Amino acid sequence: MLIIILVILFLDSVILTVMRKNISSLLFFGLCTSLILMLSGIILYTAKIGGLSHAQYIFLFLSVRIQTRMQYAIITLDKLGYLIAVGRYLFPYFLLLISISYSTIPFISRNRKWMHLFFLPPAASLILYYPQVFYVVVCNRFALQTWMMSLTLVWILLYLAAGIFLMVHEYSAVPVAYFRRQFRNILILHISLAFLYGINCLQDPIQVYQLYGSEYLWVSGISYSNPAMPLFGWVLLTAVTIFSSFVGFWNLVRYTQVNYKTNLEDVVLQRKFEITNAGISVFVHSIKNQILSCGVVHKRIRKILDSDSPDLAALRENIDLLGQLNENMLTRINRLNANTKSHSIILRPVSAERIAGLAIRRFHGKYPESEVKLDLLPNMFVLADEESLSEALCNLLMNAQEAILAAGRGPQGEISLKTYNGRIYTFFEVSDNGGGISKSEQKKIFDPFYTTKNTNYNWGMGLHYVKRIAKSHFGMLRFESVPGHGSSFFLTLPRYEPRAKKDYIPLD
Known part of the structure; x- marks a missing residue:
């Protein structure tokens, strides 16, 4: 099931990036990519470690053949561990950057230039978890491992909490219902992805590096692949994962559609106005109709005047109608001139x-x-x-x-x-x-x-x-x-x- 989720997540993030082409879409692409890397590593690790029942294999991998191909894929546990680590430590960083980019809190707006400093904890973690560095500096130092795992989990949770808080705060500050509904899609999308990340991030990649080490310290008591978990547990975990993914995808589609429609409307309107000559033909046609109406009224007036006993009431009525038609044409021309000419404004x-x-x-x-x-x-x-x-x-x-x-x-x-x-x-x-x-x-x-x-x-x-x-x-x-x-x-x-x-x- 996770495989399908990853494919959909990747396609949606690519579509959003291509359609929007701005810094927010690039940050979102980074967020999705980091989540994909972490979940991909977990899937491969689960396939390799084995120990699951036949029903669990079917439920997680759709078929035993897919699990077997993954199990014998040529990729070491070191690479798998670092693949999980890259996704684990970049996701909260991208989430925080996205939240800061949306935030309009004055203090944050004034100090956005310093937000690159938030990369220091993820960078330090990625350096320490790099296999060659880990085996030299961290491996077999149990106190250092305990301290490092606890510290990384702390900053991860802080980044997640700060990111979600900033988005919720920004949503609550939007005064107009139209804009609030649009931002609601963004909020639900990122909360759903954060939840999907959260249920898989509590464990540390050290367990992958030290698969056979008895010294590994379990932080939460739940591993990436816990054979002791019954089938019902896997079903519940996967159901929650699918639900959060579906909510996220649905809001991503809605948000993308809203922005795409808005941008498309602007492009269409610009093109329509650039071909004003075609629109002017409509204007000219309506003026032509009114000129023809003036001609008809003129003939009526001529006919009344040519009669032996002119009907003055009918004459006044047609003269008033002629004046009204002329006034309508003058108003149209003045408005066309005022609204279509290019002019500068001074703010x-x-x-x-x-x-x-x-x-x-x-x-x-x-x-x-x-x-x-x-x-x-x-x-x-x-x-x-x-x-x-x-x-x-x-x-x-x-x-x-x-x-x-x-x-x-x-x-x-x-x-x-x-x-x-x-x-x-x-x-x-x-x-x-x-x-x-x-x-x-x-x-x-x-x-x-x-x-x-x-x-x-x-x-x-x-x-x-x-x-x-x-x-x-x-x-x-x-x-x-x-x-x-x-x-x-x-x-x-x-x-x-x-x-x-x-x-x-x-x-x-």
Whole structure:
């Protein structure tokens, strides 16, 4: 069973590394590789030492033939012991490095440059357990063996506890449910792998070096291969191993899918916008339709004027319709120009309350009677271009209002705007209790020129524009939506702490 687990673990770690291509994926590859090395050594050692019943062989190795091939594989006990030692001492080191890379605790963030010092205990252990060094320095020195085994077990447990603690602490500090769910996959994955490691790391590789030595000191009373363990014990141990591995693999797949989908969406959106000429054809087509409508109205007006007794009421109606069509075309052209042209932005410290106030002012310019419930954290600053960021926030507010109108909520419609700080991010959250977004629409809402609204008034650049603004501020745009109950959009920016406390600039 362990053989199958190792193959799956290796493939998953390779896939994650190839797909993500960052330092975290490399550290995770190192974590999985070290666990694979340790478990591979244990499997080979168990096959070589023998002493198990036929049922146990079948249960552990699937067939006696596989166990026999492993038993007579040309590999010495010295190499097997060091193979186990390499995996045993590198796994907690990689786990701690991964936890530190995720941690946003200020003290850890400021002192990451010193984290290479955590390699000293694993390096010292690997040197002492190297076969040539071990037989010269450690072998037959029982007091030194006892001290070395106890000390290595202590730092291993400390590294595991510190790594898990940092991850749990980071998970508890994530304020947004969307990001918490994503990090939960990471947390469960690493806890599962740590558990799989923990049930196999309590024994020391010295027992492999000194297989026939009566002086070996058993630390926990359980060897890598204990013939005295009944079949039920092997079944229970393997079942726990398979369960923890399955949980880890499942969360690895989910985490990889989430990140892959996010990265793929960004690539797809970039490609879609790079071929704007194709999208412009859609825009031109809609303008063409409105120009044709203007021609139809013009013919109506001409017909009314050519009659012997012109109908003034019909004339006024068609003139008003012509003016409305012209206004729609001008609005479309202005918005296209404002949203698709490339422009630079200047990031300056600005109060989040000011950004929210400018967005509310713009929003009330279109919906003066609509109320927005505010929950703004005072004295919170962001690095932003206030014009573009407030425009993006206003766009989210108008989308929320239009969702409420489309759902027919009436007086029960609610829009809220919240600001709050996470550990490393500042959040602007816009929520509504409209009709929500269907699963099929959720895949398209950030596409340029995609809209489910009346195309005479909306042309589908709003959320794409907001996402571009978020990225230009080194942030991101995420959302959660429950069809029939409403949506929440999270505009996330890097957290900014001004060195000197200043009052924000009041609105004019």
